[in-house]
Amino acid sequence: MSGESVTARPAVAPPAPWSFPAARRWQLDNGLSVLVYDLPGRPLAVVRLVVDSPLQDEPRDGTAALTTSLWSEGTLEDDAESFARELDRIGASYGAWANQGALVAGLTAPATELARGLDLAAASVISPAFAEREVARLAGEQIDAITERRSRAEPRAALELYSLAFTPDSRLSRPVEGTADDVAALDPASLRAFHAGHVVPGRSTLILAGDFTGVDTDAAVVSAFGGWSGGENSAPDQPPRAAAPSALIVDRPGAVQSVLRLGTPFAGRHSPDWAPLRIAAYALGGGINSRLSALLREEKGYTYGIRATLEPQHLGGLFTVGCSVATDVSGAALADIARVISSMLESGLTEQERDEAADYFLRVGPVGFQTSAAVADQAAAVVADHLPDDFVNQHYAALRAVTAAEASQALSRNLPFDRLSLVVVGDASAVEADVRAAWPGDLQVTPA
Amino acid sequence: MTVQEQRAELTQHTLGNGLRVVVASDHSAPAVAVNIWYNVGSRHEEPGRTGLAHLFEHLMFQGSEHVASGEHFRLLQASGASLNATTSFERTNYFETIPAGALELSLWLEADRMAGLLAALDQANLDNQRDVVKNERRQRYDNQPYGTAWEHLYALTFPNGHPYHHMPIGSMADLDAATLDDAAAFFRRHYMPANAVLSIVGDIAADQAVRLAERYFARVPAATAPAQPAAVPLGPLAAPARLVLAEQVPSPALYGIWRTPPDGTSAADAADVATQILGGGSGSRLASRLIRRDELARGAYAGLSRFVRGDSTAMVVVRARAGADIGAVQAALDEELARLADGGPTDEEMQRAIAMKEREWLDETADFGGQADQLSHFASLFGDPGLAATVTARLREVTPDQVREAAGLLRPEHAALVVYPGQDGEAA
Numbered sequence: 001m002s003g004e005s006v007t008a009r010p011a012v013a014p015p016a017p018w019s020f021p022a023a024r025r026w027q028l029d030n031g032l033s034v035l036v037y038d039l040p041g042r043p044l045a046v047v048r049l050v051v052d053s054p055l056q057d058e059p060r061d062g063t064a065a066l067t068t069s070l071w072s073e074g075t076l077e078d079d080a081e082s083f084a085r086e087l088d089r090i091g092a093s094y095g096a097w098a099n100q101g102a103l104v105a106g107l108t109a110p111a112t113e114l115a116r117g118l119d120l121a122a123a124s125v126i127s128p129a130f131a132e133r134e135v136a137r138l139a140g141e142q143i144d145a146i147t148e149r150r151s152r153a154e155p156r157a158a159l160e161l162y163s164l165a166f167t168p169d170s171r172l173s174r175p176v177e178g179t180a181d182d183v184a185a186l187d188p189a190s191l192r193a194f195h196a197g198h199v200v201p202g203r204s205t206l207i208l209a210g211d212f213t214g215v216d217t218d219a220a221v222v223s224a225f226g227g228w229s230g231g232e233n234s235a236p237d238q239p240p241r242a243a244a245p246s247a248l249i250v251d252r253p254g255a256v257q258s259v260l261r262l263g264t265p266f267a268g269r270h271s272p273d274w275a276p277l278r279i280a281a282y283a284l285g286g287g288i289n290s291r292l293s294a295l296l297r298e299e300k301g302y303t304y305g306i307r308a309t310l311e312p313q314h315l316g317g318l319f320t321v322g323c324s325v326a327t328d329v330s331g332a333a334l335a336d337i338a339r340v341i342s343s344m345l346e347s348g349l350t351e352q353e354r355d356e357a358a359d360y361f362l363r364v365g366p367v368g369f370q371t372s373a374a375v376a377d378q379a380a381a382v383v384a385d386h387l388p389d390d391f392v393n394q395h396y397a398a399l400r401a402v403t404a405a406e407a408s409q410a411l412s413r414n415l416p417f418d419r420l421s422l423v424v425v426g427d428a429s430a431v432e433a434d435v436r437a438a439w440p441g442d443l444q445v446t447p448a
Numbered sequence: 449m450t451v452q453e454q455r456a457e458l459t460q461h462t463l464g465n466g467l468r469v470v471v472a473s474d475h476s477a478p479a480v481a482v483n484i485w486y487n488v489g490s491r492h493e494e495p496g497r498t499g500l501a502h503l504f505e506h507l508m509f510q511g512s513e514h515v516a517s518g519e520h521f522r523l524l525q526a527s528g529a530s531l532n533a534t535t536s537f538e539r540t541n542y543f544e545t546i547p548a549g550a551l552e553l554s555l556w557l558e559a560d561r562m563a564g565l566l567a568a569l570d571q572a573n574l575d576n577q578r579d580v581v582k583n584e585r586r587q588r589y590d591n592q593p594y595g596t597a598w599e600h601l602y603a604l605t606f607p608n609g610h611p612y613h614h615m616p617i618g619s620m621a622d623l624d625a626a627t628l629d630d631a632a633a634f635f636r637r638h639y640m641p642a643n644a645v646l647s648i649v650g651d652i653a654a655d656q657a658v659r660l661a662e663r664y665f666a667r668v669p670a671a672t673a674p675a676q677p678a679a680v681p682l683g684p685l686a687a688p689a690r691l692v693l694a695e696q697v698p699s700p701a702l703y704g705i706w707r708t709p710p711d712g713t714s715a716a717d718a719a720d721v722a723t724q725i726l727g728g729g730s731g732s733r734l735a736s737r738l739i740r741r742d743e744l745a746r747g748a749y750a751g752l753s754r755f756v757r758g759d760s761t762a763m764v765v766v767r768a769r770a771g772a773d774i775g776a777v778q779a780a781l782d783e784e785l786a787r788l789a790d791g792g793p794t795d796e797e798m799q800r801a802i803a804m805k806e807r808e809w810l811d812e813t814a815d816f817g818g819q820a821d822q823l824s825h826f827a828s829l830f831g832d833p834g835l836a837a838t839v840t841a842r843l844r845e846v847t848p849d850q851v852r853e854a855a856g857l858l859r860p861e862h863a864a865l866v867v868y869p870g871q872d873g874e875a876a
Contacts (some may be wrong), residue, residue: 006559006663006664007514009514009556011552012549012550013550016478016480042814044807044811084735086735087729088729088730088732088800088801088804089484091806093807099737108811109807110806145746148699152593227681228739229793256590287525288521298518298576301579303582304580304588324583326582356526360525366478366479366547367531367545370545370814
């Protein structure tokens with residue numbers, strides 16, 4: 001090495017073997033499963049409680065999201081005010097949310113405060129208050145949040161694309177939070193009933209990640225969650241169904257940019273296509289030098305960033321391509337996106353594209369999973385989607401074996417061009433004609 | 449509980465060309481963070497050239513003497529890196545975290561653009577990245593509800609011509625006006641080893657890291673770093689400033705800035721604790737009053753942006769409930785500001801605020817990249833990376849009296865406010 005010129009590019013040493021950390025799994029008598037990731041040198045503890053509860057099992061859209069939002073708004077011991085102060089007192093942040101497969105509560109606190117943090121989190125799921133005033137307040141806040149999400153271009157495009165891509169009876173076609181009307185119809189009784197029927201230890205997994213040196217995690221878990229009881233029940237759990245492709249402009253008069261978002265359902269993390277598809281999506285639109293970004297950002301300057309993204313959801317997912325472009329190049333950018341996708345479907349990945357994508361995924365592990373939060377979130381996703389505990393390492397093995405041809409075939413199977421739906425959120429008066437020219441076929445226009 | 453202990457011993461070294469190198473060895477993951485701070489930000493921009501520091505940051509990824517356009521990202525990502533750069537008022541940072549075996553590649557890439565950026569700078573790259581940055585501005589500011597609130601506020605808070613009067617993103621007109629000569633001159637004026645700090649944190653022996661820094665950066669030509677003017681804080685606004693924006697927004701909102709003492713002072717630490725007590729946690733005064741008691745808002749946040757070369761800015765954001773009367777929201781906010789200034793914090797509030805700040809610090813330094821950024825921060829702006837180890841200790845030294853004093857600077861009469869009344873709100 002030392003003899004070479006310092007201006008010559010140095011070689012990269014092959015990475016040391018690395019694997020996703022192993023958890024210690026155990027179970028409480030009440031059926032609560034526990035996964036402990038002891039991560040030396042990580043003084044921040046991150047906790048995820050994952051309650052297996054498919055969103056399609058809600059009595060009304062938005063019930064799960066509003067129920068979980070109330071978990072941090074008071075318990076039978078502490079009202080909302082006091083609960084908030086108790087969290088602050090140990091330097092904790094706490095919140096809960098619903099996704100397509102599970103209800104999730106998340107706590108972050110110094111590992112030294114784990115026991116008290118777990119006490120608070122446990123109280124919030126074992127004995128949430130659902131006080132009338134707080135339910136009404138949180139419902140109002142939720143309605144405001146729904147309005148805001150619909151008024152922002154990017155989240156609106158995402159919502160509309162799910163709505164186009166999946167059949168109306170698929171829960172995935174409708175927003176997790178429900179509509180404003182859904183939320184307005186919810187009351188404390190409906191939340192209590194939903195909570196009692198779904199939030200039970202036998203369907204729950206508690207994930208702990210952090211440096212627990214000197215912390216008796218098991219005792220803390222038993223002390224916090226040992227008194228939790230509730231019956232086992234099962235919920236209907238069906239994969240979402242793809243709708244016929246369609247195209248929509250959401251009109252925002254005067255918008256200086258158009259959000260372009262295209263997508264189609266794909267098989268999700270359970271499919272053998274998951275590993276080859278990740279490689280393919282990365283080559284198509286995963287980094288600045290991907291095919292989409294090389295043309296639309298680095299050559300044309302149409303956008304700050306364009307990405308092809310696999311959005312795995314419960315038992316399925318959406319393959320999307322999205323970017324924001326200046327209003328006056330909306331049609332040109334859309335035509336370029338269509339051209340890049342078509343050409344990639346036609347030609348497939350090159351060996352170099354396959355290698356660069358595989359190298360990235362196989363090497364970024366120790367970089368991406370440095371923190372307690374990254375490990376806990378990955379573990380929570382695995383649990384929520386009913387995947388095996390060592391799923392991440394199995395996935396690495398699968399990635400290693402993927403060939404360029406396999407990635408190309410997975411792309412063809414999962415991203416057929418004629419199955420793509422399109423959403424444009426922008427100024428219809430300025431972009432409609434150009435969008436129609438770039439995207440032949442039926443096109444609806446709706447006011448924002 | 450004390451969480452501020454530096455996790456690794458620091459090694460410091462200055463190259464012959466003036467580049468300062470800071471290393472912290474940490475073998476808890478087989479990765480290394482490389483972080484370079486250049487002591488240049490939007491505050492150094494000339495009139496008519498706002499946005500140049502950030503536009504220039506983009507050009508740093510378009511190739512250099514021995515690196516082709518696009519190669520910087522391609523080579524690092526294929527090595528498993530996570531990388532980016534950001535430009536703020538006071539500095540520009542470039543950073544990547546890589547598997548340990550890619551450290552030399554990372555240092556070579558950083559050294560090549562520090563030494564030889566001008567060899568690759570051309571009109572095509574400038575024009576392309578100008579378009580990219582203009583789209584960044586549209587996406588993050590102009591096409592977002594409330595997107596230009598901070599831009600309006602900094603213009604209200606600092607007089608025309610003041611280095612903090614404009615935001616790093618710059619104006620469309622100035623971005624259009626930037627020339628190749630501007631970019632080259634900017635590089636020559638600010639991008640020299642003596643104006644930079646290189647921090648390396650992670651799975652590498654300290655002496656080896658220093659050797660590698662010497663190996664790749666020693667060839668970068670030395671040049672005198674520009675003098676950094678001493679801080680000239682203006683102190684609190686003499687009279688409140690208030691701008692009403694009759695834009696269509698989903699719900700009414702208030703954004704506010706208060707000028708507070710420069711970073712590096714105990715008064716800045718006190719202002720930090722004061723904003724934490726006001727709006728830093730779910731149990732804060734503003735959350736309690738505006739969200740839970742009065743039900744006027746669904747978000748209420750306060751925090752501090754620390755600046756070294758002038759006043760820091762204490763910031764408040766209140767996202768009101770749809771249909772709320774923004775006058776009532778402001779009245780409640782004003783009351784809470786005055787109450788903290790008049791009565792000071794309780795001991796319990798002090799304790800909660802410190803616990804939250806300590807957790808925040810653990811968050812910011814949770815990975816090697818976060819730790820390296822803090823080392824660069826303190827080495828670059830204060831000349832001592834070791835100060836990173838004292839952040840929470842200094843906050844714990846803040847007394848309730850100091851917080852009350854700091855809260856005096858946050859009174860309503862010192863506020864710069866941007867007000868969004870919403871569709872049915874008051875007229876401008």
